[in-house]
Amino acid sequence: MTASATESRAKRTFTVRAGEASGDRIRLSIYDRLIGTIYTPRVFFYRETLDGEALRASLGRTLRDFPILAGRMKRDSDGGLSVLCDDAGVRFVEAHASVPMPDYGPRHTAKKGLERHLSHAMPFWVVDRDTPLFTVKLTHMRGGGSILGLTMNHAVADGSSFMSFLESWAREHRGLGYPRPSHDRGVIDALAASATGDTRTGGAHLTVMERGRKAAFMGRILRGSLGSVTTVTTRFTADELATIKATAMADLAGTEQWVSTNDALTAHLWKVLGALRDRPDTSEERLGLIADFRSFAGGAVPDDYWGNAVTNTRPGMTAAELRSRPLGEVAAAVRASHAENTERRIREEVAFLCAERDAGRFKRVMTTMALDSFDSTIAINNWSKLPFYGIDFGQGAPFWYDFTSMVVPWTVHIAPTPAAEDGARDVHMALPRAQVRALQEPSWAGRFHRYADSGEVFPLTPMDATPSARTTDMATPH
Secondary structure: OEEEEEEOOOEEEEEEEOOOOOOOEEEOOHHHHHHOOOEEEEEEEEOOOOOHHHHHHHHHHHOOOOHHHHOEEEEOOOOOEEEEOOOOOEEEEEEEOOOOOOOOEOOEOOOOOHHHHOOOOOOOOOOOOOOOOEEEEEEEOOOOOEEEEEEEEOOOOOHHHHHHHHHHHHHHHOOOOOOOOEOOOHHHHHHHHHOOOOHHHHHOOEEEOOHHHHHHHHHHHHHHHHHHEEEEEEEEOHHHHHHHHHHHHHHOOOOOOOOOHHHHHHHHHHHHHHHHHOOOOOOEEEEEEEEEHHHOOOOOOOOOEOOOOEEEEOOEEEHHHHHHOOHHHHHHHHHHHHHOOOHHHHHHHHHHHHHHHHOOOHHHEEEHHHHOOOOOEEEEEEOOOOOHHHOOOOOOOOOEEEOOOOOOOOEEEEEOOOOHHHOOEEEEEEEEHHHHHHHOOHHHHHHHOOOOOHHHOOOOEEEOOOOOOOEOOOOOOO
């Protein structure tokens, strides 16, 4: 590992390298390119103070197995994108704060002011530039404790891959082994080889937009980044979740249907958020369910594949049906939608995307889940099995994890809690400000937590944080 440092009065900036450059050029897949060059943030809060020098050393060693993160993005002659594994390096900023560590949690999230704990890279200044694809900012708090803020370019990794890298780094730091990742993007194009029928059949939840419509969508995103959307956080306890699932299963008694806890929670959120939207009875309500297709691609995409490998399904019903159907029936619809994810379906989807790329229309392809997020779709990204609270660099696990406020409304992230074994969930929801004002009324907290004992209700915590347009979590698969 090599690291160079630039000194300043308030902080030090290093470039961390693996110390070896393969010179390989990894061509990004259609799923990498579908996401775009935005950056996704992850921020971890530790009670103990982390050792910056040791972190830089272990990061450099880990980059030998993740050379794409130390590379730079390049434009290919045919208009595609690749990453040149030239070991140009990762930016690592180490800083000291003059304030103590706040006691963050679901009642006091870190979203307001979180940007200062990140080292930003401009998403529109990446291709053919000396812009790092991964950045680190380590902030030491007065009196002890450290905040580790990370951004990764979404075009190189989805949420699962992001976290697998952090797990690998943490294990390397502690002198432990970890599985080596596969960076072979060729497995994605190969999925299309056995697709059957018309390539258009794979585009059920994808659309090729007219340029004007895409411009209008990006304008709405910009307005969200300027503060028209607020992220609200609440916690569902294990006992509350058990009651939600039991209620759903009771509704399905005699049908021989089964739903999981996550199915039941997702159905509950869909019903409550649908009521909050208060759309006319005949309006179509859609639920965007994001899924990692490594698990159902029939072994064609290995478990250790490192990149973007996500799709989505969209169950739907009218607003009147969503309001009137029992929780169990809605949960069964969620379960059935997950079951639509099959090897055949993902092969057809890849074939559609490859055909659009080859026809020169790929830049205008977008998921309908994202496009309809302002009107008819609530997007659910369930991160509850990701190891946010397992990233231990030898000083203990983080006591809180957070990310910047989302800019696309009606986007929901379900996350584990610090005591992951307790089975609780933290739920982050991006909502328009008009709906956030409604949440100030106790009746809405009662709707979200109708299955909880009165003594364990967590308030809905809105944060009036304005996210940066440079680093955002959009309504796209993570």
